[in-house]
Amino acid sequence: MSIHVNVAGEQVEAQVGQTVAGVLMSGGRVSWRTSRSGQPRGVFCGIGVCFDCLVVVNDLRDVRACQRRVVDGDRIEFQEDDHA
Amino acid sequence: MPEGSATTVVVIGGGPAGMAATLAARRRGARVVLIEAGDDVGGQYWRHLPETRATADEHTFHHGWERFRTMRSAIVTDPEVELILNGHVWSVDRRDGRPPLVHVMIGAADGRRRQARTFDPSSLVIATGAHERTLPFPGWDLPGVFTAGAAQALAKGERVAVGTNVLVAGAGPFLLPVVSSLLKVGATVAGVVEAAGWPQITRGWGARPWRLAKASAKGVELKGYIAEMAKNRIPYTVGSAVIAAHGIDRVEEVVVARLTPDWSPIPGTEKTITVDAVCVSHGFVPRTELAITAGCALDKDTVKTDQNQRTTVPGVFTAGELTGIGGVDLALAEGEIAGAVAAGGAPPPAAVRRRKTFREFAGRLDAAHGIRPGWQTWVDDTTLVCRCEDVTAGELRDTARMTGSRGLRSLKLTTRAGLGICQGRTCGRAVEEILAAAVGPDGLLDAGRTAHRPLAVPLRLGELATTGEDAG
Numbered sequence: 001m002s003i004h005v006n007v008a009g010e011q012v013e014a015q016v017g018q019t020v021a022g023v024l025m026s027g028g029r030v031s032w033r034t035s036r037s038g039q040p041r042g043v044f045c046g047i048g049v050c051f052d053c054l055v056v057v058n059d060l061r062d063v064r065a066c067q068r069r070v071v072d073g074d075r076i077e078f079q080e081d082d083h084a
Numbered sequence: 085m086p087e088g089s090a091t092t093v094v095v096i097g098g099g100p101a102g103m104a105a106t107l108a109a110r111r112r113g114a115r116v117v118l119i120e121a122g123d124d125v126g127g128q129y130w131r132h133l134p135e136t137r138a139t140a141d142e143h144t145f146h147h148g149w150e151r152f153r154t155m156r157s158a159i160v161t162d163p164e165v166e167l168i169l170n171g172h173v174w175s176v177d178r179r180d181g182r183p184p185l186v187h188v189m190i191g192a193a194d195g196r197r198r199q200a201r202t203f204d205p206s207s208l209v210i211a212t213g214a215h216e217r218t219l220p221f222p223g224w225d226l227p228g229v230f231t232a233g234a235a236q237a238l239a240k241g242e243r244v245a246v247g248t249n250v251l252v253a254g255a256g257p258f259l260l261p262v263v264s265s266l267l268k269v270g271a272t273v274a275g276v277v278e279a280a281g282w283p284q285i286t287r288g289w290g291a292r293p294w295r296l297a298k299a300s301a302k303g304v305e306l307k308g309y310i311a312e313m314a315k316n317r318i319p320y321t322v323g324s325a326v327i328a329a330h331g332i333d334r335v336e337e338v339v340v341a342r343l344t345p346d347w348s349p350i351p352g353t354e355k356t357i358t359v360d361a362v363c364v365s366h367g368f369v370p371r372t373e374l375a376i377t378a379g380c381a382l383d384k385d386t387v388k389t390d391q392n393q394r395t396t397v398p399g400v401f402t403a404g405e406l407t408g409i410g411g412v413d414l415a416l417a418e419g420e421i422a423g424a425v426a427a428g429g430a431p432p433p434a435a436v437r438r439r440k441t442f443r444e445f446a447g448r449l450d451a452a453h454g455i456r457p458g459w460q461t462w463v464d465d466t467t468l469v470c471r472c473e474d475v476t477a478g479e480l481r482d483t484a485r486m487t488g489s490r491g492l493r494s495l496k497l498t499t500r501a502g503l504g505i506c507q508g509r510t511c512g513r514a515v516e517e518i519l520a521a522a523v524g525p526d527g528l529l530d531a532g533r534t535a536h537r538p539l540a541v542p543l544r545l546g547e548l549a550t551t552g553e554d555a556g
């Protein structure tokens with residue numbers, strides 16, 4: 001079943017049961033977060049262990065994109081961790 | 085009030101080990117609470133598309149899929165099994181002479197307003213599995229570098245290929261199913277690069293490497309992968325490693341070098357391979373944090389058990405990867421024994437025999453593909469080691485030399501390595517080994533403390549406040 005989510009301000013079609021990482025990677029992205037020293041990060045472990053894939057979902061920071069399933073209307077934003 | 089009755093077996097983890105434990109405990113008449121963080125059972129081995137996206141070809145991604153369906157259906161249809169999905173066990177409370185209380189947060193991963201529950205088990209089976217160990221190399225933090233398990237999880241759980249032209253590298257037979265899954269989701273596999281050389285592999289597996297495996301489904305499974313690789317003309321290179329990845333904002337090429345028997349790269353053997361993704365795994369690390377918090381004694385990084393899968397804490401059992409990396413068959417056998425004994429029964433003899441076979445398999449696996457110390461020579465000082473706090477190998481080595489400290493804790497506090505949001509799960513072992521090499525022959529004073537973590541899964545601050553009220 002198709003749903004819609006908002007990725008960084010853009011409406012994107014997604015499937016019920018996809019994770020946020022699944023939606024972002026199906027859309028051709030490999031990175032979306034910026035590490036402390038400004039390096040790009042995306043999925044690394046894929047199973048919720050490394051925390052490389054963090055995103056902001058509906059204003060909530062530090063959500064693991066590889067673990068969170070999308071819900072219709074989700075608002076996904078990218079986070080920068082350059083607060084060293 | 086904590087929930088539970090005199091005959092409740094609580095099982096943490098719904099992978100092969102936890103599923104087998106649940107069913108065995110039910111056969112002995114106990115009530116079971118099975119707690120799994122994901123939204124279905126199956127664990128890493130039987131990771132699959134969620135029901136909402138189910139496809140007819142799911143079985144082609146798996147081995148033993150019928151067996152999984154049968155086990156799953158017995159669990160979900162049994163009214164005496166309370167299956168808690170999206171249940172994140174974040175801690176356990178030690179008690180004298182009894183299994184600990186089990187604290188669970190139920191709801192979406194990293195969500196808000198989740199439901200807190202606490203269980204009071206008569207026996208507890210901890211079956212939390214393992215995560216991968218990937219040795220750092222220059223450029224391993226570039227997007228497009230994944231663990232092999234990530235490629236596997238994205239293929240099995242999302243039908244996403246991590247790249248179009250992918251190299252698979254690291255050590256061990258686990259690299260083979262990853263190739264198989266990548267092919268199924270449409271990627272081209274540029275090759276498999278195994279760090280162990282033939283001498284290490286043949287010595288480890290013994291004179292007749294497949295004799296042991298042939299008797300089992302595992303041998304058939306592995307042979308299938310090898311045939312698939314041959315059919316697709318995928319080169320398999322042994323005694324070699326990816327020692328660097330290059331690219332701007334994403335991996336564009338990797339450098340592969342031949343290794344000495346101790347895994348040091350041999351200068352002059354470097355070859356550059358063009359890829360858009362590389363998947364690297366050098367082994368697995370048991371997820372022991374809950375067992376440690378429960379007070380279970382460890383044997384190096386695995387949980388100590390007796391022949392009945394009992395840990396050193398009364399009423400606490402463990403099964404699967406926590407007792408040593410052995411794969412699905414060992415997990416199933418150990419789970420069955422743990423569940424039966426946790427429910428007050430005797431260990432099933434057939435499971436005891438299978439456990440013996442697959443422990444031997446696990447021992448050979450480690451001898452044939454276990455990590456050798458020479459890997460540190462491909463980690464130059466600019467290599468990022470801690471991905472959360474962006475700490476390089478040079479910073480670790482300099483701090484050890486300049487402070488003269490031999491304390492792992494204090495060196496970590498100074499560098500911040502391993503203290504980021506993943507709590508050192510990704511880099512902890514590498515940090516410890518790089519520091520141990522840098523402090524010299526006397527070694528670290530508090531080696532091996534990397535796996536000690538107060539929280540098994542992250543909580544939101546507000547949630548911690550509410551659980552305080554509920555449990556009190």
Ligand SMILES: Cc1cc2nc3c(=O)[nH]c(=O)nc-3n(C[C@H](O)[C@H](O)[C@H](O)COP(=O)(O)OP(=O)(O)OC[C@H]3O[C@@H](n4cnc5c(N)ncnc54)[C@H](O)[C@@H]3O)c2cc1C
Pocket residue numbers: 047096097098099100101102119120121122126127128129130171172173174211212213214215216232233234236237258261262368371374403404405406411412415540541
């Ligand atoms: C990413 C990855 C992919 C793998 N893929 C394969 C493969 O394709 N083929 C293969 O032969 N082997 C694979 N393995 C090896 C795997 O460890 C074994 O095959 C097998 O799955 C081990 O079974 P287990 O029950 O011990 O652990 P797992 O299968 O890992 O199951 C453990 C379960 O516990 C749950 N859990 C962990 N912590 C908590 C907690 N705090 N609260 C609640 N639940 C929790 C997890 O969600 C998981 O479902 C993979 C391993 C990893 C890490």
Ligand code: FES
Pocket residue numbers: 042043044045046047048049050051052053054064065066067
């Ligand atoms: S990719 Fe590692 S936590 Fe999501």
